[in-house]
Each structure stands twice: as C-alpha cells, then as structure tokens.
Amino acid sequence: MLKRFSRRAFAKIMGAAVLGSPQLSAFGSGLRVSEARRDAGPNYYRFPDGFLWGCATAAYQVEGAATEDGRGPSIWDTFSHTPGKVRNGDTGDTADDHYHRYKEDVGLMKALGLKSYRFSVSWPRIFPQGVGAPNPKGLDFYSRLVDELVAHDIQPFCTLYHWDLPQALQDRGGWESRDTSQAFSDYAGFIAERLSDRVKHFFTINEFGAFVELGYRLGIHAPGLKLPPGRFNQARHYAVLGHGLAVQAIRAKGRPGTKVGLAENMQICVPVIETPEHVAAAVRATREQNAPYMTVIQEGKYTESYLAAAREDAPKFTPEELKTISSPLDFTGINVYTPTYVRADGSPLGYTLVPPPSSYPHMTVSWLNVGPEALYWGPNHLAQIWKVKEIYITENGAASADVPTAEGAVYDTDRVMYLRNYLAHLHRAVSEGVPVRGYFLWSLMDNFEWADGYSSRFGIHYVDYRTQKRTPKLSASFYREIIARNGVA
Numbered sequence: 001m002l003k004r005f006s007r008r009a010f011a012k013i014m015g016a017a018v019l020g021s022p023q024l025s026a027f028g029s030g031l032r033v034s035e036a037r038r039d040a041g042p043n044y045y046r047f048p049d050g051f052l053w054g055c056a057t058a059a060y061q062v063e064g065a066a067t068e069d070g071r072g073p074s075i076w077d078t079f080s081h082t083p084g085k086v087r088n089g090d091t092g093d094t095a096d097d098h099y100h101r102y103k104e105d106v107g108l109m110k111a112l113g114l115k116s117y118r119f120s121v122s123w124p125r126i127f128p129q130g131v132g133a134p135n136p137k138g139l140d141f142y143s144r145l146v147d148e149l150v151a152h153d154i155q156p157f158c159t160l161y162h163w164d165l166p167q168a169l170q171d172r173g174g175w176e177s178r179d180t181s182q183a184f185s186d187y188a189g190f191i192a193e194r195l196s197d198r199v200k201h202f203f204t205i206n207e208f209g210a211f212v213e214l215g216y217r218l219g220i221h222a223p224g225l226k227l228p229p230g231r232f233n234q235a236r237h238y239a240v241l242g243h244g245l246a247v248q249a250i251r252a253k254g255r256p257g258t259k260v261g262l263a264e265n266m267q268i269c270v271p272v273i274e275t276p277e278h279v280a281a282a283v284r285a286t287r288e289q290n291a292p293y294m295t296v297i298q299e300g301k302y303t304e305s306y307l308a309a310a311r312e313d314a315p316k317f318t319p320e321e322l323k324t325i326s327s328p329l330d331f332t333g334i335n336v337y338t339p340t341y342v343r344a345d346g347s348p349l350g351y352t353l354v355p356p357p358s359s360y361p362h363m364t365v366s367w368l369n370v371g372p373e374a375l376y377w378g379p380n381h382l383a384q385i386w387k388v389k390e391i392y393i394t395e396n397g398a399a400s401a402d403v404p405t406a407e408g409a410v411y412d413t414d415r416v417m418y419l420r421n422y423l424a425h426l427h428r429a430v431s432e433g434v435p436v437r438g439y440f441l442w443s444l445m446d447n448f449e450w451a452d453g454y455s456s457r458f459g460i461h462y463v464d465y466r467t468q469k470r471t472p473k474l475s476a477s478f479y480r481e482i483i484a485r486n487g488v489a
C-alpha cells in the first residue's frame with residue numbers, strides 16, 4: 001500500500017526535485033549539485049513503496065488465433081478484412097500469436113521485474129454471439145493466463161472491453177442500442193464471477209474517447225460509421241451506460257474485495273503556463289472537454305454547456321440512467337499520451353484550447369505530441385476535481401521508428417527520452433501526494449496498432465512478425481532499471 005508522505009518527507013522530495021536540476025541549484029539555492037543529491041538521499045526521484053509498475057496490452061492487438069477454440073468474429077475482424085480500412089491490409093488474425101505464446105510473454109514480464117500486467121478479454125471468445133451460452137474454451141485461455149501471472153507474482157489487471165465488440169451485436173445496432181449496454185454488463189458479471197478468485201482489479205471499458213469517436217463518428221476505426229450527431233450522442237450515452245451497468249454487475253458477481261474502475265483517455269488539459277488563472281482554466285476545460293464520458297461518470301450529470309451545444313441532438317436519458325452511469329468506482333485509470341494546452345480567456349466557458357504549432361515535436365505517429373506535463377496534470381485533475389482516491393496510469397508509451405542493428409538490437413533512445421521525461425512529471429504528482437498507485441507502460445511488445453496495422457511500433461520488445469521473435473529494446477532495459485530502483489533512471 002502507498003503511504004502518505006509526511007510533511008517533512010514531502011518537503012525533502014520536493015527539494016530534491018528542484019535541487020536535482022543543475023541550473024536551479026546553481027542559480028537558486030547556492031548548494032552544489034553533488035551536495036544536493038547527497039542530501040536528497042534515497043528519495044531522489046523515488047516512488048512510494050509498493051508502487052505497481054506494469055505493462056499493458058489488448059486482446060485483438062496481440063492474441064491472434066482469431067478463429068480458434070470457438071471464438072466468434074468481432075467488429076475488428078470485419079473491419080480489418082475490409083479493403084482499405086487498415087494500412088497495408090493488416091489484420092489481427094495472427095498478431096503476436098500471444099494466444100499460443102503467453103507463457104513466453106509472461107517470461108518477458110518476469111525478466112523486466114513487472115509487478116502487474118494489464119490485459120483485455122476478448123468478448124467474442126467468451127460469448128461468440130455476444131450473448132447466450134458461454135464458450136468454455138475461451139474462458140479457459142484467460143484462466144491459464146491468470147494462473148501463469150499469479151505463479152510469477154505478477155498481479156493481473158483485467159480490462160473487459162478494448163474495442164472488440166462481437167460482430168453479432170453490431171449487426172443489431174452495436175453501441176447505438178441499449179441492448180448492447182445490457183449485454184456488456186452480463187458479460188462483465190460473468191467474467192468477474194469466474195476470474196475474481198485471482199483477479200482483484202477490473203476495468204470496464206478502455207477509452208470511450210477513442211472507440212466511440214473514431215468508430216461511430218469519424219469512421220476511422222471499427223465499425224467504421226459516420227453517424228449524424230443525434231445518433232452519435234446516443235451511442236456515447238449507451239457506452240457510458242454500459243460501463244455503469246457493468247460496474248454494478250461486477251460488484252454483484254465478484255468476490256468480496258474485487259475492485260472496479262475504468263481506463264479512459266480523457267483529454268488532459270494542461271495550462272499553457274502554470275499561473276493561477278491558466279490552471280483554473282485547465283480545470284474548467286477538463287470538465288467540459290470530457291463532458292460525454294469522464295465528467296458524467298464522475299458527477300452523474302452531463303454539463304449544461306454540453307447539452308446546450310448539442311441542442312436537439314442531445315442524448316435522451318433518464319435520471320435513473322445517470323445514477324447508474326455514475327455508480328461509485330474503486331479507482332480511476334487514465335491513458336496518458338498527449339497534452340491539450342489550455343489558456344484562460346474572457347469567453348463564457350473561461351478557456352480556449354491552444355492548438356499546437358506545426359513545429360510541435362511528436363513521435364512517429366503525428367497525433368503523439370510530446371508533453372511530459374500531461375502525466376502530472378492528468379492525475380492531478382482527477383484528485384482535485386473529482387477527489388479520486390486511487391489512480392492508475394493505465395497506458396503511457398510511444399511509437400518510434402525502430403530499426404534493428406545488424407546484431408538485432410534496437411536502440412530506441414527517443415522512446416527512452418519520452419518515458420524518462422513523462423515519468424519525472426508523474427513523480428512530481430506522486431511527490432505532491434496525488435494518489436497514483438501504479439503505471440502501465442504501453443506496450444509490452446509491438447502489436448497490431450488498429451488502423452495503422454503493424455507499421456506503428458509501441459512495444460518495449462521488438463517483434464519480428466515473420467518469426468514471432470521478441471527482442472528487448474533499449475527501452476526494456478531502461479524500464480527494468482526503473483522498476484529495480486523504484487525510481488526514475
């Protein structure tokens with residue numbers, strides 16, 4: 001368990017954070033760097049005891065075995081097999097073949113020293129038609145995976161929905177239908193009943209802000225729809241309703257002590273400069289920008305301005321549904337990649353988003369702007385705005401242009417740079433007492449990057465897709481070092 005820092009320990013850590021910077025110590029305190037570091041002692045960029053260092057993956061991105069052991073088709077099977085939808089015509093048919101190689105992959109985790117692993121369950125492996133009779137062979141895979149993790153002292157964290165909706169449910173309306181919310185809840189309760197003897201932490205849904213927007217509004221992800229605003233807002237509503245119903249089902253069916261939360265990519269609003277007015281604007285922006293998802297989940301109501309802006313296209317809902325959507329959570333998880341810069345202004349909402357100039361640095365995928373402060377502000381907003389008491393960083397990571405050397409090594413210095421800087425900002429949040437309990441790096445290994453196929457690599461292990469050979473990159477050694485010292489390396 002994480003201990004709260006005493007005032008003195010906290011001051012010491014914060015001092016260390018400031019004094020650790022050569023410029024600041026030279027110009028600020030008059031202390032020499034070496035003295036400052038010695039004085040900082042073992043707390044230098046250290047995380048609290050018991051901090052859970054993990055890695056994350058998702059079923060469709062790593063498993064393969066798409067038609068094995070009774071698995072039904074998901075919307076991603078359909079979508080990736082539709083010409084022109086995924087780069088190079090890639091599909092998740094084989095992916096990392098994790099379905100057969102999970103023992104080797106748990107071995108990779110062990111070599112890193114991982115304390116925890118976040119995986120997702122493929123709904124159509126369990127219920128090939130989305131509802132009805134469960135498929136015992138599908139469940140058995142996850143049961144064996146969990147056993148393997150527990151045997152290696154790695155805590156399993158289970159995500160129930162990482163975008164692979166059973167195709168049979170999409171054929172009946174998908175997330176546009178309230179029946180899907182109910183089916184999701186039934187499936188979630190079933191998994192909690194069967195796995196909660198060994199799995200203590202469940203996430204309902206991964207990233208509303210991605211799969212609903214990209215799949216139902218922009219047509220970039222499965223099921224590839226471009227719905228008009230009214231239908232689209234209703235799909236958003238049924239997605240968060242599905243989350244709320246699932247929270248209740250997991251509580252009803254899970255063993256005592258089972259904890260439940262979600263993993264959302266809320267927009268991380270970062271003040272352009274850390275002044276009181278810009279910080280206040282970033283707080284206002286966080287509530288408004290995340291109105292259809294995180295805000296309604298935490299507060300049990302849609303913001304006035306969200307409903308007003310949607311006008312006749314606003315979602316239809318009942319007070320009872322809002323109560324369900326905001327069912328109390330044990331923890332909140334956020335996936336943190338890029339910042340949304342915000343400045344204060346005199347507009348009715350009191351903030352404006354500041355789009356990044358074209359020169360803004362990003363990783364190999366154009367959306368992945370580098371903004372390490374996002375890992376400070378994300379958890380900070382959760383703690384300040386919604387008083388969240390237990391926070392996980394459920395994803396953070398980067399895509400690099402990894403090219404193996406002649407010897408097969410990958411020196412991904414840019415990914416290491418990215419991670420080091422983000423983690424320094426996470427450390428700042430933890431030092432200030434923000435209750436972050438763990439961090440899951442995305443991803444354990446290269447995998448099927450949705451519409452980008454295999455062209456985009458997020459892993460800290462390189463995967464040769466012809467041979468399925470996994471090779472640790474420099475970033476894997478870096479992460480192992482971080483975990484070993486429980487601090488930024």
Ligand code: GBH
Nearest residue numbers: 058206207210220265335367395442449458
């Ligand atoms: C996460 O999404 C996912 O949970 C994970 O499965 C994924 O592999 C990982 O991050 C890396 O991408 O197509 O140009 O409109 C991250 C959030 C939001 C990033 C939507 C990509 C689409 C950009 N995603 N965004 S674009």
